[in-house]
Amino acid sequence: MRPARILIVDDEPAVVKGLRMRLGIAGYDCRTADGGDEALRAATSEDGRPDLILLDMRMPERDGPATLAELRRVPGMRDVPVIMISGDETDRGRALAAGAIDFLTKPYGGEPLLAAVERGLNASPANSSGR
Numbered sequence: 001m002r003p004a005r006i007l008i009v010d011d012e013p014a015v016v017k018g019l020r021m022r023l024g025i026a027g028y029d030c031r032t033a034d035g036g037d038e039a040l041r042a043a044t045s046e047d048g049r050p051d052l053i054l055l056d057m058r059m060p061e062r063d064g065p066a067t068l069a070e071l072r073r074v075p076g077m078r079d080v081p082v083i084m085i086s087g088d089e090t091d092r093g094r095a096l097a098a099g100a101i102d103f104l105t106k107p108y109g110g111e112p113l114l115a116a117v118e119r120g121l122n123a124s125p126a127n128s129s130g131r
Contacts, residue, residue, distance in 0.1 A: 002029070003027050003028055003029045004028050004029065004051040004052065004121050005028070005029045005030075005031065005047075005048060005049075005050045005051050005052075006023055006028050006029070006030050006031070006050060006051065006052050006053070006054060006117065007030075007031050007032070007033060007039065007042055007043055007050035007052075007053045007054070008020060008023075008030055008031070008032045008033070008053075008054045009032075009033045009034075009035070009036070009038075009039040009042075009053060009054065009055045009056060009059075009064075009067065010034070010054075010055075010056040010059070010085070011034050011035055011056060011059045011060060012056070013034075015056070015085075015106070016032050016034070019054060019113070020032060022110050022113060022114070023113075023114075023117065026114055026117075028117070031047065031050065035059050035060065035061055035062065036059060036061060036062025036063070036064075036066060036067035036070070037061065037062060039053070039055070039067055039071070040067070040070055040071065040074070043071060043074070043077055043080070044074055044076075044077070049076055049077065049080065050080060051080070051081075051121060052080065052081050052082075052083065052117060052120045052121055053071070053080055053081070053082045053083070054082075054083050054085060054117075055067060055068060055082050055083070055084050055085070055100070056084070056085055056086065057084050057085065057086035057088075057091045057094070057095055058086060058087075058088075058091070064084050064086075064095065064098070064100075065084075065094060065095070065098035068082055068084075068098050068099055068100065069098065069099075072099065081101045081102075081120040081121070081123055082099065082100045082101060082120075083100060083101065083102040083103065083104060083116050083117070083120050084098070084100040084102075084103050084104075085103070085104045085105075085106060085108075086103070086104075086105060086106065087105070087106040088105075089105045091103070092105075101119075101120055101123055102116045102119060102120060104116055
């Protein structure tokens with residue numbers, strides 16, 4: 001069984017590095033994108049569709065909700081669970097209204113991150129078919 005593939009989308013290199021390190025140590029296969037346009041390319045690349053996406057709310061050019069809306073238009077991406085992250089707790093309602101299954105406020109610890117990722121992967125339809 002292959003490790004779950006997680007796409008990390010954030011325009012802050014330090015955040016991407018920290019997430020990739022924490023999730024990599026936990027055994028996940030992490031891919032990264034530094035913005036919405038790159039996320040769309042990465043999610044639909046030949047490397048395969050992600051099992052879960054961690055998506056920053058606030059990015060230049062295309063923010064998290066706009067990126068999520070665009071991802072949902074792509075065949076095969078409609079059911080991929082998305083967890084949005086932000087440094088501002090007031091973004092929670094907007095993230096969930098946009099279709100995120102969970103929301104994390106920066107800074108977050110390793111345990112809340114891993115718990116949210118596990119919940120997201122367990123909620124994924126791909127998990128029920130033996131990912």
